[in-house]
Amino acid sequence: MLIDRRTLLKATGAASLLGGMPQIVRAAAPESTNKADYTLRIGTGLAELAPGHIVSTTLYNGQFPGPLLRFKEGQQVSLDVHNDTDTPELLHPHGLIIPIDADGAAEEGSPFIPAHGMRRISFIPKPSGFRFYHTHIAAGSDLNRSTYTGQVGPIYIEPKNNPGAYDREVFLILKEFEPTFSQGGDMPMDVLAGEQIKDLKELGDKKEEEFKGPKGYEVGYELFSINGKMLGQGEPIRVKKGERVLFHILNASAGEIRSLALPGHRFKIIALDGNPVPTQAEVPLLWLGTAERISALVEMNHPGVWVMGDLADDDRKRGMGIVIEYAGEKGEAQWTKPEPYLWDYTIFGKANAKPAAPDGTFDFLVVKENGAINGFNRWTLNGEAFSMEAMKPTITVHKGRRYRLKFRNASDDIHPLHLHRNSFELVRVHGKATAGVLKDVVMLGGYQEVEFEFVAESEGLSLFHCHQQLHMDFGFMALFNCV
Numbered sequence: 248m249l250i251d252r253r254t255l256l257k258a259t260g261a262a263s264l265l266g267g268m269p270q271i272v273r274a275a276a277p278e279s280t281n282k283a284d285y286t287l288r289i290g291t292g293l294a295e296l297a298p299g300h301i302v303s304t305t306l307y308n309g310q311f312p313g314p315l316l317r318f319k320e321g322q323q324v325s326l327d328v329h330n331d332t333d334t335p336e337l338l339h340p341h342g343l344i345i346p347i348d349a350d351g352a353a354e355e356g357s358p359f360i361p362a363h364g365m366r367r368i369s370f371i372p373k374p375s376g377f378r379f380y381h382t383h384i385a386a387g388s389d390l391n392r393s394t395y396t397g398q399v400g401p402i403y404i405e406p407k408n409n410p411g412a413y414d415r416e417v418f419l420i421l422k423e424f425e426p427t428f429s430q431g432g433d434m435p436m437d438v439l440a441g442e443q444i445k446d447l448k449e450l451g452d453k454k455e456e457e458f459k460g461p462k463g464y465e466v467g468y469e470l471f472s473i474n475g476k477m478l479g480q481g482e483p484i485r486v487k488k489g490e491r492v493l494f495h496i497l498n499a500s501a502g503e504i505r506s507l508a509l510p511g512h513r514f515k516i517i518a519l520d521g522n523p524v525p526t527q528a529e530v531p532l533l534w535l536g537t538a539e540r541i542s543a544l545v546e547m548n549h550p551g552v553w554v555m556g557d558l559a560d561d562d563r564k565r566g567m568g569i570v571i572e573y574a575g576e577k578g579e580a581q582w583t584k585p586e587p588y589l590w591d592y593t594i595f596g597k598a599n600a601k602p603a604a605p606d607g608t609f610d611f612l613v614v615k616e617n618g619a620i621n622g623f624n625r626w627t628l629n630g631e632a633f634s635m636e637a638m639k640p641t642i643t644v645h646k647g648r649r650y651r652l653k654f655r656n657a658s659d660d661i662h663p664l665h666l667h668r669n670s671f672e673l674v675r676v677h678g679k680a681t682a683g684v685l686k687d688v689v690m691l692g693g694y695q696e697v698e699f700e701f702v703a704e705s706e707g708l709s710l711f712h713c714h715q716q717l718h719m720d721f722g723f724m725a726l727f728n729c730v
């Protein structure tokens with residue numbers, strides 16, 4: 248289905264992802280006109296997650312999620328972003344390899360979209376696959392700002408060659424609303440495969456002792472949604488037996504790690520963070536760190552009415568799920584708890600990987616200083632918390648060279664590590680060598696290690712940070728300078 252640009256511009260005001268059925272919007276061929284291909288307006292509005300659960304927050308085009316933007320790989324697009332709020336904003340197209348001007352990260356030097364002003368952003372979209380856009384301002388202790396709001400929307404960059412072995416595509420945007428602070432500490436979760444590393448645990452315990460006192464603030468949520476609707480609200484995803492549905496799933500949380508299961512069905516992983524995987528392994532359920540995306544094929548071969556939802560009972564009961572309804576089936580949606588399953592990135596990689604020696608290696612030790620900043624945890628990389636004044640650490644890399652980044656986590660939190668303006672390749676996860684899995688976010692497990700490599704390809708500054716808003720705002724950032 249192709250929609251021309253005039254229809255598209257009208258549609259961006261109204262397009263939504265109700266019931267998992269996105270409006271298909273595609274950019275028309277660029278022409279010499281003064282009109283942008285897409286228009287986004289940032290402003291406060293209401294998101295009706297359920298009757299009686301209407302949330303006032305900041306949205307794109309007055310809707311949650313923001314409209315699906317469909318780009319063509321390598322074909323220039325322009326985007327007019329209007330900021331109807333009283334504070335400067337940044338729009339970050341996440342997972343794209345684009346210039347600083349379009350990247351929407353103040354630390355790199357991207358310009359703000361002024362309050363009640365507008366900026367035109369223009370770039371050549373790449374790489375292909377499932378990406379997204381979100382705000383990139385600091386929130387600090389203000390839970391009405393940045394990724395705690397509803398400022399998120401999906402991007403799909405169509406590849407030059409589309410494999411297309413599916414019957415339909417469904418986008419699922421997982422998002423929590425109504426955040427509050429708590430000091431109970433994070434709930435431990437069995438998410439990732441691999442063991443805790445003894446010396447990291449010991450160092451973590453030592454730091455806990457050094458910074459003892461009340462637990463640093465964590466963020467919890469009242470309401471949970473998929474595509475802006477709580478479980479059981481909105482339209483179900485209606486399927487037919489034998490249908491092959493390609494789900495593009497985004498964890499759009501400000502800091503949560505999410506899971507997703509569909510009773511009686513398995514997920515065949517096609518792409519991680521939009522990038523096709525070397526091995527399309529089947530898994531019983533999904534784990535997604537903050538900002539991670541999974542594209543997974545599900546063969547609809549288990550008729551019924553099912554809850555596709557989060558494993559956490561509390562979160563699912565407060566909305567984190569969506570109903571899958573087979574044609575001809577009726578009744579209340581059923582949920583059954585799946586067997587525990589730990590996420591292992593390496594099963595999607597090339598077997599027997601032996602990574603070549605990189606041109607340079609950087610080691611990072613992640614440490615938490617409990618409650619060190621007015622009750623907020625301070626996060627340090629190699630002993631240093633990032634500050635906008637000092638702009639340190641800054642790591643110099645050379646264009647075209649390959650670098651390995653090794654992260655060791657001396658805290659019990661999972662950190663979804665994100666590098667702007669580059670894709671990276673996982674080379675070692677929980678001690679296991681791998682290759683061929685390209686990502687822009689990877690979960691670093693509690694007291695675990697992860698190593699990845701990237702070929703520096705974007706000149707100038709590229710921001711690196713933990714994608715948990717609370718962690719990046721309190722020190723967990725660094726800048727790479729590509730010269």
Ligand SMILES: [Cu+2]
Nearest residue numbers: 662713715718
């Ligand atoms: Cu983190």
